[in-house]
Amino acid sequence: MSTETPVKSPCVYVCSLDxxxxxxxxxxxxxxxxEWGRASNERRREILxxxxxxxxxxxxxxNVGTK
Structure with missing residues (x-):
């Protein structure tokens, strides 16, 4: 049984709320x-x-090309 890797945070260390x-x-x-730290991967993808x-x-x- 494998565990899914956590979805990486989109934080770019430019933290300022408008x-x-x-x-x-x-x-x-x-x-x-x-919410991010306790969110499921499904919820993290929704946030992204x-x-x-x-x-x-x-x-x-x-749009950065990823494969």
Whole structure:
């Protein structure tokens, strides 16, 4: 039986919440940042999807090729 590797945090060490409680570095909400440590991988992936949506809305999403 193998254990799934935890989904890595999107933190980029640019920690500053904007007026909407969204981190300008990783695009997580304050609540999502607090929740991250105890969140399941499924929930972490959901949070990452929201981060991508927020970043795209702000025009800062960089699509980096990964394989």
């Amino acid at each position: 007026d909407n409680d969204i981190c300008t570095g990783c695009h997580r909400s304050g609540r999502e940042i607090t 999807r929201q981060c991508e949506i927020r970043a795209r809305e702000q025009g800062v999403w960089m």
